[in-house]
Amino acid sequence: MKLVWQFPETGWLEIEVRKGSYTLDYNDVSVSLTAGDRCQIGQSSMADFLAVGDQFVILEKNKVKFTSQDQGVFRVREPEKDWISYRGNLSIVKENGCWKLYNSLEQEDYLKGVVPIEMSNAWAAKGFEALKAQAVAARTYLLKNINGGVITDSPDIHQAYLGRSVEGEASQAVTATTGEVLTDQDTGRPISIFYSSHNGGYMEAPQNVWQNQDAHYTSTPDPFSNGIGGYTDHWRFVIAADVLGEAFDLAPVRQVKLAKYVSGRVYRVVLQDWLGNEKLVSGGDFVRKFYPEGPLSNDSFLGRLFQVEYIMPVLQKNTPETPEISLTGNSLAGTSAEEGTGPLLSRIKSSNDGIAEKPGIYGVFVFNGRGWGHGVGMSQWGAYDMAMQGYSYQDILNYYYKNIDLVKME
Numbered sequence: 001m002k003l004v005w006q007f008p009e010t011g012w013l014e015i016e017v018r019k020g021s022y023t024l025d026y027n028d029v030s031v032s033l034t035a036g037d038r039c040q041i042g043q044s045s046m047a048d049f050l051a052v053g054d055q056f057v058i059l060e061k062n063k064v065k066f067t068s069q070d071q072g073v074f075r076v077r078e079p080e081k082d083w084i085s086y087r088g089n090l091s092i093v094k095e096n097g098c099w100k101l102y103n104s105l106e107q108e109d110y111l112k113g114v115v116p117i118e119m120s121n122a123w124a125a126k127g128f129e130a131l132k133a134q135a136v137a138a139r140t141y142l143l144k145n146i147n148g149g150v151i152t153d154s155p156d157i158h159q160a161y162l163g164r165s166v167e168g169e170a171s172q173a174v175t176a177t178t179g180e181v182l183t184d185q186d187t188g189r190p191i192s193i194f195y196s197s198h199n200g201g202y203m204e205a206p207q208n209v210w211q212n213q214d215a216h217y218t219s220t221p222d223p224f225s226n227g228i229g230g231y232t233d234h235w236r237f238v239i240a241a242d243v244l245g246e247a248f249d250l251a252p253v254r255q256v257k258l259a260k261y262v263s264g265r266v267y268r269v270v271l272q273d274w275l276g277n278e279k280l281v282s283g284g285d286f287v288r289k290f291y292p293e294g295p296l297s298n299d300s301f302l303g304r305l306f307q308v309e310y311i312m313p314v315l316q317k318n319t320p321e322t323p324e325i326s327l328t329g330n331s332l333a334g335t336s337a338e339e340g341t342g343p344l345l346s347r348i349k350s351s352n353d354g355i356a357e358k359p360g361i362y363g364v365f366v367f368n369g370r371g372w373g374h375g376v377g378m379s380q381w382g383a384y385d386m387a388m389q390g391y392s393y394q395d396i397l398n399y400y401y402k403n404i405d406l407v408k409m410e
Contacts, residue, residue, distance in 0.1 A: 001110065001161060003101040005154035010078050010099050012042040013092065018085060020072030025065040026050055027057065033066070041092060041099060048094060062094035073164055076101070086113070086163035102150070103163065107142065108174055113163040114138045116170040118155075118195075119380055123387075124169035130383040131173035132393035136406065137378055140181040140193045143409075177393070179408045182401055184216070191216050191404060195378035198232035200305040200371025201225050202263040203400070209374045215403050217376055219263050224389075224399075225371075225382035231298035232372040232381060237290060238299075239350040241310075241362035244271070247289055251275045252362035256308045265304040265375065274362070292352060296372075299351040306369030313346060313363045377401060 007013075016038045024031040024039065031052060033039075039052035041064060048059040066074060067089050075085040088105025119134050141159055145151060153161035182191050192214060194206065205219040206212055227233065242252040251273035259268035266283035281289075283304040290301040346359035378400040386396050394406060 001103040001105070002150055002152045003103055004152045004157070005160070006084055006162070007076075007078065007099075007101045010101075012040070012079055013076055013099060013101075014038060014040050014078075015066065015074055015076045015090065016083075017066075018073040018075055020068055020070045022072050022074065023065075023067045023069060024052065025067065026063075027060050043094075043099075064092045066090040066092075075165075083165075084163055085165045103153075107139070108178060110142065110161065111135055111138050111174045112167050112171045113161045113165075114159055115174055116166045116168055117160045117162045119170065119384070121166070121168035121170050123384055124172070127384040127387035128173060129391060129393040129396060130380070130387035131170045132177050133378065133383050133387075133396040134195075134380065135170075135174045135177045136180050136182060136393065136397060137193050137195050139177070139179075140190050143181060143190045144192055179410070180406060181409055182397060182404045183407050185403045185405055188405075188407075191401065193401070194374065194376040195380060195400075196371075196373025196375055197379075198229045198371045198373065198381045199225050199375035199379040200233075200264075200303065200369070202265075202305065202371075202375065203377070203379070204261070204263050204265055204375035206376050208261050208263070208265065208267065209376055216401050218402060219261070222379055222382050224385040225379045228385045229372075229381035231296065231300070232302065233370060235298045235300055235302050235369050237301040237351045237367040237369070238345070238348050238364055239290070239367075240348060240356075240360045240364050242360060243349050243353065244365055245273050248279050248281065250277055250279055253365070254310075254362075256310070256365055258306075258308060263305065263375070266306060267304070290350070290352060301351070301367065301369070302372040303369060303375070305371045305375065306367045309366045309368070311345065311364050311366060313361055 017033045017035050019035055022033040024033050039050060041050050050057050050059055050064065073085060073087055074090060075083040077083045086103050087109045088103055091102040093100050093102065115131055115134050115138060118138065119131055123131055138159055142151060145158055152158050182193060183189055184191050199222055201222055203218060203220050203222050206214045206217050244253045245251050248271055250271060253271050254274045255272040257270040258266045260266050268283060269281045269286045271279045271281065287301055287304055292300045296302065344359055345364060347355050348364060349356050383396045386399065397406060
């Protein structure tokens with residue numbers, strides 16, 4: 001397990017043994033560590049170094065290993081960051097000027113650090129069957145995607161993994177499905193498995209996301225993903241026409257045209273500005289342009305399943321000396337700050353960038369969307385809804401995946 005999500009590039013680390021005993025190997029030297037023992041690994045402009053106990057040594061080799069002797073647990077952190085706990089072994093390797101971390105552990109222990117971060121331990125009370133479906137999906141994903149014995153902890157590359165730190169009630173779902181995976185009915189091999197947080201009420205076909213067809217998936221409405229999931233179920237992103245134009249090297253935009261699949265997901269966006277220029281953008285690139293870097297909310301641009309509305313500017317003269325720009329067209333059109341209900345919609349730069357000092361004159365575009373993620377395969381919120389309605393994890397898996405068998409691997 002390459003820990004690139006939580007430790008992408010680090011120059012200093014602190015490691016502590018939390019449970020069991022470990023052997024620390026460095027410079028052809030072995031040291032025994034037990035619960036409570038700590039060490040630090042760092043680098044300077046002159047050399048790499050290791051501090052353990054009262055010893056301070058220069059690292060002559062680019063690899064340090066912590067090997068568990070008895071089901072050990074350790075935790076690791078960078079300066080001014082929280083500790084993260086993991087099971088198993090740890091290798092720290094110098095690559096391209098930074099320390100890279102590799103956590104090796106048993107398959108089922110790995111899944112205990114995946115399921116609760118991909119779903120939630122809190123779902124166990126009412127949606128335990130959804131957690132079991134997630135455990136099977138995650139186990140299948142691991143077997144299909146591990147490359148040379150290595151997979152990453154990153155949800156942007158593979159599936160999210162946060163180690164011992166997130167273990168909880170979801171671990172029981174991993175144990176209850178030990179060894180179970182989804183295989184193709186004809187070949188008996190693990191399928192290429194996909195899942196996402198919320199499909200917006202409509203499953204998507206793989207060829208509409210990655211251009212490859214897969215008989216294990218269909219594009220069809222998903223009623224179980226309606227009315228559940230908070231901001232992932234319905235979100236809204238607002239952006240001023242001039243800010244939208246700047247994002248794509250255009251003048252203020254006057255029209256946005258959307259080309260969609262049957263599911264409603266956008267595969268092409270056509271932007272036309274007030275100077276007559278036009279630009280074509282793929283649906284994916286358009287979403288990535290505005291996808292939030294920080295915490296998500298119902299004002300975040302979360303996916304390709306959306307509609308767009310243009311709200312025209314209207315000139316309102318409060319007094320002959322102080323004209324004011326308002327926006328009309330739907331219930332989003334606000335009133336002035338002087339009336340006590342907040343700034344005019346015309347002052348919004350975008351949902352990401354906040355409010356401008358003065359009202360704009362080109363109007364705003366409102367993107368109303370649903371879902372979070374690619375929408376292929378299992379909708380995690382839909383699975384949770386199914387579980388709360390009494391469906392089993394086998395029902396959930398057979399609903400979201402086609403032409404499959406649920407088998408127990410030896």
